[in-house]
Amino acid sequence: MAAKAIKVVAISGSLRKASFNSGLIRSAVELSRESIDGIEIEHVDISELPLLNTDLEVNGTYPPVIEAFRRKIVEADAFLFASPENNYSVAAPLKNAIDWASRPPNVWAGKTAAVVSSGGGFGGGRSQYHLRQIGVFVDLHFINKPELFVAAFLPPQKFDQNGNLIDLEIREKLKQVLLSLQAFTLRLQK
Numbered sequence: 001m002a003a004k005a006i007k008v009v010a011i012s013g014s015l016r017k018a019s020f021n022s023g024l025i026r027s028a029v030e031l032s033r034e035s036i037d038g039i040e041i042e043h044v045d046i047s048e049l050p051l052l053n054t055d056l057e058v059n060g061t062y063p064p065v066i067e068a069f070r071r072k073i074v075e076a077d078a079f080l081f082a083s084p085e086n087n088y089s090v091a092a093p094l095k096n097a098i099d100w101a102s103r104p105p106n107v108w109a110g111k112t113a114a115v116v117s118s119g120g121g122f123g124g125g126r127s128q129y130h131l132r133q134i135g136v137f138v139d140l141h142f143i144n145k146p147e148l149f150v151a152a153f154l155p156p157q158k159f160d161q162n163g164n165l166i167d168l169e170i171r172e173k174l175k176q177v178l179l180s181l182q183a184f185t186l187r188l189q190k
Contacts, residue, residue: 006185008032008041008178009076013083013094013127015047018163020118020152021082024174027165028080028116031175039182041080044072046097057103066100073101078185079113079140080178085127090134102138109139112188114181116148116174118158123149141188143180148173 010029012022025043032041048065050056056063062070073079084091090098101107115131117124128149132142150170152158158167165171 005038005040006077006182006189007075008039008078008080008181009072010041010043010080010082011046011094011097012043013046013081013091013097015093016163018161019084020150020159020163020165021084021116021124023159023163023165024082024116024118024148024150025080027171027174028178031171031178035175036178036182039178041178042072042076044069046093049093049097049100052096052099052103054103060104062100062103069097070101070107073107076111077189078111078181079108080181081113081115081131083115083117083124083127083131085117085119085122085124088126089130090127094131095134098134098138106138108135111140112143112181112185113140114143114177116150116177118150118152120153121151123151125149141184143177143184146173146176146180148177 010025012025014021029041032039115128117128160166
């Protein structure tokens with residue numbers, strides 16, 4: 001009997017239509033369907049989440065869009081974040097989503113996560129390091145290796161004009177991140 005597949009919620013911190021970070025998420029979904037058994041990845045869109053405002057919390061409940069988002073987080077075994085770097089940190093939409101799901105009760109706690117990023121120079125690396133710091137407070141357990149920082153603007157071309165990953169070497173590295181996340185999640189679930 002095959003083991004139950006782990007459920008991964010994938011979140012891109014970029015809202016841009018042709019986002020390279022969202023392209024990494026789309027590729028992860030494809031990889032999970034084509035070449036990795038035992039992992040199901042759902043891309044959860046965070047573009048409709050309102051800015052965190054505790055005035056929207058009424059008697060321990062949240063607006064319907066937030067309740068639906070939090071339910072997705074509760075139902076997940078693990079998370080894959082694709083985080084652009086803005087001003088040496090995570091992008092505001094991703095931080096907003098993390099903040100909403102960390103409101104009482106914190107629904108991130110005790111789960112595993114991986115982070116990938118694409119951008120200039122360092123490929124979004126500083127956003128990854130900051131996200132890991134945030135993860136300590138919300139009790140997320142990040143995989144340590146492998147790391148994936150995609151220097152999107154250096155040759156060879158890594159994404160097409162629609163933000164889709166076309167670099168096969170990066171795609172293989174992304175697959176290794178997913179396999180590591182899967183193994184770590186299964187290890188912590190024992």
